[in-house]
Amino acid sequence: MTGVDIDARKVAGLCRGEVPIAEPGLDALVAEGLARGGLAFTTDLRALAESDVVLLCVPTPTGPEGTADLRAYDAAVDSLAPVLAPHCVVAVKSTVPVGTTARTARVLGRPAVSNPEFLREGHAAHDFLHPDRIVVGGTDPSAADRVAALYDGLTAPVVHTDPTSSELAKYASNAFLALKVSYVNVLAELCERLGADIADVAETMRLDPRIGAAFLSPGPGWGGSCLPKDTRALLHTAAEAGVDFAVLAEAVAANRHQHERVVEKVRQAVTGSTEGSLQGSRLGLLGLAFKAGTDDVRDSPALAVAARLAEAGAVLTGYDPGVDRDGFPGGVVQLVDDVTLVAKDAAGLVLLTEWPEFRELDWPHLADLTHHATIVDTRNLLDSAMLTRAGFTYFGLGR
Ligand SMILES: NC(=O)C1=CN([C@@H]2O[C@H](COP(=O)(O)OP(=O)(O)OC[C@H]3O[C@@H](n4cnc5c(N)ncnc54)[C@H](O)[C@@H]3O)[C@@H](O)[C@H]2O)C=CC1
Numbered sequence: 427m428t429g430v431d432i433d434a435r436k437v438a439g440l441c442r443g444e445v446p447i448a449e450p451g452l453d454a455l456v457a458e459g460l461a462r463g464g465l466a467f468t469t470d471l472r473a474l475a476e477s478d479v480v481l482l483c484v485p486t487p488t489g490p491e492g493t494a495d496l497r498a499y500d501a502a503v504d505s506l507a508p509v510l511a512p513h514c515v516v517a518v519k520s521t522v523p524v525g526t527t528a529r530t531a532r533v534l535g536r537p538a539v540s541n542p543e544f545l546r547e548g549h550a551a552h553d554f555l556h557p558d559r560i561v562v563g564g565t566d567p568s569a570a571d572r573v574a575a576l577y578d579g580l581t582a583p584v585v586h587t588d589p590t591s592s593e594l595a596k597y598a599s600n601a602f603l604a605l606k607v608s609y610v611n612v613l614a615e616l617c618e619r620l621g622a623d624i625a626d627v628a629e630t631m632r633l634d635p636r637i638g639a640a641f642l643s644p645g646p647g648w649g650g651s652c653l654p655k656d657t658r659a660l661l662h663t664a665a666e667a668g669v670d671f672a673v674l675a676e677a678v679a680a681n682r683h684q685h686e687r688v689v690e691k692v693r694q695a696v697t698g699s700t701e702g703s704l705q706g707s708r709l710g711l712l713g714l715a716f717k718a719g720t721d722d723v724r725d726s727p728a729l730a731v732a733a734r735l736a737e738a739g740a741v742l743t744g745y746d747p748g749v750d751r752d753g754f755p756g757g758v759v760q761l762v763d764d765v766t767l768v769a770k771d772a773a774g775l776v777l778l779t780e781w782p783e784f785r786e787l788d789w790p791h792l793a794d795l796t797h798h799a800t801i802v803d804t805r806n807l808l809d810s811a812m813l814t815r816a817g818f819t820y821f822g823l824g825r
């Protein structure tokens with residue numbers, strides 16, 4: 427198997443076995459592939475000349491008006507045209523709008539098959555090897571079978587369908603996850619107003635298999651490199667098709683509201699008033715990645731909240747066990763590599779990413795370092811009784 431990328435630095439590192447992203451198990455898989463000789467990395471597309479199947483997994487970020495920006499995708503397709511052997515099938519792993527696979531087939535003059543990816547960041551190796559489902563959307567049965575055969579040996583159900591349904595199924599899945607988190611976030615707000623506890627409400631819902639146990643944890647809003655861009659792209663697709671997807675638009679609006687709600691909670695916690703000013707308040711942020719287990723800060727809700735806190739005049743220091751300066755865009759948060767620097771003289775702490783190791787911090791010591799030992803835990807990660815014993819005034823979500 428050969429991996430081709432236009433990023434020469436990435437490729438050079440991978441050839442040395444250096445994986446550029448934090449993904450448990452991936453280093454070992456790459457090392458094993460390189461050692462056995464079955465895996466290679468290059469910037470030279472000609473290495474694909476003998477390939478039977480090429481998997482396209484280039485970025486499809488948000489473009490103008492929420493559409494998927496297909497410039498990188500189209501450039502990759504164009505660059506493949508002169509290289510591929512006549513028998514080669516192209517499998518589209520990138521998340522692409524409906525119609526893209528069919529267009530790819532036309533441009534390349536060969537069968538293309540939609541085969542979207544459902545892995546989660548932070549679990550990439552595991553999820554790829556243990557998928558819940560495999561979707562193969564093709565109009566050419568033999569091409570579709572060849573793509574499906576790539577997964578022989580995995581036990582997941584395979585959905586054979588047309589490319590349009592396959593492309594839509596990917597967006598539908600991510601958008602539904604976003605919808606679910608927005609639902610629970612608004613529910614948490616309602617719990618606060620009514621004196622209910624979101625933990626018990628969500629637990630009751632989780633026990634219903636029709637609802638499902640996952641994606642019912644309130645937080646600072648959903649983010650990451652995919653849910654935000656894919657909800658925007660699906661809304662655009664729906665609008666173009668003349669369908670009013672108001673329920674999804676509302677989930678997106680609720681996500682923005684959630685960022686603002688966290689800021690208002692911090693304002694109330696730190697100043698004691700809904701009208702209080704955060705101007706000049708030193709706040710320490712615990713967690714910057716869009717979720718625990720990844721170093722990825724793309725479209726992180728932590729950074730969306732940070733931007734709003736900075737707008738309100740707060741001075742921000744941030745610590746994240748997974749994020750280093752190389753992967754951090756900077757901006758309004760001063761990144762530090764020692765959690766005590768985040769607490770030092772802070773008017774309050776805001777926990778934004780659910781890193782389990784935050785539970786093990788020396789909380790009494792951190793309380794001593796702060797100016798005001800106040801913490802807003804936007805992930806309901808910490809034990810409020812333990813934090814109170816440590817000297818903190820604790821605020822969670824939805825209770
Ligand atoms: N990140 C994730 O967990 C998942 C991503 N996806 C989809 O996979 C696609 C890629 O996403 P990521 O891996 O996150 O993007 P990424 O930006 O991390 O990586 C994409 C790679 O493609 C390379 N590239 C760009 N143009 C190229 C070209 N013309 N030829 C060769 N290589 C090129 C880039 O240098 C980069 O290394 C997107 O469509 C995304 O929606 C789908 C499921 C999960």
Ligand SMILES: O=C(O)[C@H]1O[C@H](OP(=O)(O)OP(=O)(O)OC[C@H]2O[C@@H](n3ccc(=O)[nH]c3=O)[C@H](O)[C@@H]2O)[C@H](O)[C@@H](O)[C@@H]1O
Pocket residue numbers: 521543544545546547548600603607640641642643644645646647648649650651652653716717718727
């Ligand atoms: O298309 C993609 O790239 C991928 O997008 C998501 O995976 P990922 O971006 O890794 O992130 P998730 O684990 O889905 O989390 C998304 C966001 O929702 C938040 N979240 C999740 C669950 C929950 O209960 N509460 C909650 O706030 C997370 O903190 C995070 O900010 C999907 O889960 C994958 O199936 C999909 O393949």
